[in-house]
Amino acid sequence: MSARKIISSSHYEVPPTAGLPLRASDLWPGPAALPETVAAQLGTPPLQLECSGTACLLVALMTLMQRQPKRRVVVMPAWTCPLMPIAVHNLGLEIRLCDLKPGHWDMDGQTLEAICDENTLAIMPTHLAGLVADVDAAVRVATKVGAYVIEDAAQALGATDRGRSVGLRGDVGFFSLAAGKGLSIYEGGLLLTRHDDLSEELRRTAEEKVPHRIGWELRRSIELLGLAALYRPRWLGLAYGRALRKHLHEGDSVAAVGDDFPRTIPLHRVGRWRQGVGAHAAARLPAFIQDNRERARQRIGQLRDIEGIEVFDNAPGTEGSWPFLLVRLADAGRCQDALDQLWQAGVGVTRLYVHALPDYAYLADRVPRQATPQASRLAAQTLSISNSRWLQDADFERICSVIRR
Numbered sequence: 001m002s003a004r005k006i007i008s009s010s011h012y013e014v015p016p017t018a019g020l021p022l023r024a025s026d027l028w029p030g031p032a033a034l035p036e037t038v039a040a041q042l043g044t045p046p047l048q049l050e051c052s053g054t055a056c057l058l059v060a061l062m063t064l065m066q067r068q069p070k071r072r073v074v075v076m077p078a079w080t081c082p083l084m085p086i087a088v089h090n091l092g093l094e095i096r097l098c099d100l101k102p103g104h105w106d107m108d109g110q111t112l113e114a115i116c117d118e119n120t121l122a123i124m125p126t127h128l129a130g131l132v133a134d135v136d137a138a139v140r141v142a143t144k145v146g147a148y149v150i151e152d153a154a155q156a157l158g159a160t161d162r163g164r165s166v167g168l169r170g171d172v173g174f175f176s177l178a179a180g181k182g183l184s185i186y187e188g189g190l191l192l193t194r195h196d197d198l199s200e201e202l203r204r205t206a207e208e209k210v211p212h213r214i215g216w217e218l219r220r221s222i223e224l225l226g227l228a229a230l231y232r233p234r235w236l237g238l239a240y241g242r243a244l245r246k247h248l249h250e251g252d253s254v255a256a257v258g259d260d261f262p263r264t265i266p267l268h269r270v271g272r273w274r275q276g277v278g279a280h281a282a283a284r285l286p287a288f289i290q291d292n293r294e295r296a297r298q299r300i301g302q303l304r305d306i307e308g309i310e311v312f313d314n315a316p317g318t319e320g321s322w323p324f325l326l327v328r329l330a331d332a333g334r335c336q337d338a339l340d341q342l343w344q345a346g347v348g349v350t351r352l353y354v355h356a357l358p359d360y361a362y363l364a365d366r367v368p369r370q371a372t373p374q375a376s377r378l379a380a381q382t383l384s385i386s387n388s389r390w391l392q393d394a395d396f397e398r399i400c401s402v403i404r405r
């Protein structure tokens with residue numbers, strides 16, 4: 001693979017997503033008011049902090065399983081974070097994949113209707129790339145078969161649907177606070193629901209099932225210090241770029257993108273210090289999201305001028321959170337050609353998920369061997385461009401010119 005440098009300074013590395021950079025002052029101990037701060041900003045009911053987005057899904061599913069013990073199937077899009085089927089499998093539940101609308105990242109409505117039945121426990125519309133998914137379609141099907149809707153808003157903290165935060169049209173929603181996902185405490189997640197009774201049950205589940213584990217919290221605290229220190233263009237080459245290039249050199253794109261997740265998911269409580277760090281940083285969240293939106297708007301305009309590609313944009317009435325721009329090229333070959341030039345160039349261009357879920361060899365024992373042709377096609381045709389403010393206009397223009405060719 002030819003790694004052509006297209007930027008002038010090889011010491012700079014743009015992160016693949018727009019994360020909210022931490023400041024030294026965030027690290028001083030402060031009130032552990034992270035969920036309260038974010039809930040006030042988003043105008044949501046109280047948020048429940050867990051140790052990851054995936055942990056939020058585990059708590060949600062454990063709660064819904066108690067309500068509906070006979071229902072065993074969780075339906076999710078065939079192109080999503082591999083942690084989602086890993087979590088579902090770890091609870092002993094069955095995964096059913098919904099293929100996508102042709103040429104689009106969201107679940108196909110007709111397919112969804114066809115695969116849901118009285119065994120469906122939950123449907124997971126997913127706000128991919130911080131863009132708002134069609135939750136209403138999932139709610140319609142869920143209502144018909146008696147299932148719940150869990151909105152995967154891991155990438156969509158700050159996104160809105162008809163003026164309200166995502167996560168409130170379904171029964172449960174969750175945001176991720178993992179490294180690189182906007183606001184981060186290295187690993188964390190926020191769970192929300194519009195139902196008071198379910199909110200109570202989610203809290204009870206966490207109370208019963210989520211232990212204090214001092215070793216995990218210590219590890220995450222050190223990792224958060226590392227993130228605060230290294231999350232800047234001068235150091236990201238060390239923290240992110242070096243591993244990316246090594247894996248690509250070895251031909252392992254799954255590891256390069258970080259799609260190779262462990263089998264087990266840690267479940268523990270988040271300590272007060274990390275909550276305080278997150279609460280400090282959250283003060284800058286509204287301005288950060290606004291800035292992301294404005295930059296995305298402008299850059300989408302530039303990408304629109306390129307023929308033969310599609311940039312995914314807001315559906316009517318919705319506003320994304322814009323961690324990155326998701327671009328579909330005409331075919332898999334052109335996408336790979338562009339990535340050959342851009343992936344290792346340090347300009348924040350990468351793949352979102354390398355494969356559709358059935359196409360990961362390492363998930364073969366957990367994900368059904370379903371054919372999901374639309375998802376497989378989209379995965380091969382799509383690249384992501386960082387929406388970090390560190391991606392400078394000149395580099396963005398060079399990315400556009402590579403894609404144009």
Ligand SMILES: *Cc1c(COP(=O)(O)O)cnc(C)c1O
Nearest residue numbers: 052053054081154155176177178
């Ligand atoms: C990152 C992500 C998750 C998992 O969140 P973690 O906080 O990393 O556990 C789930 N779904 C999507 C779409 C994601 O991008």
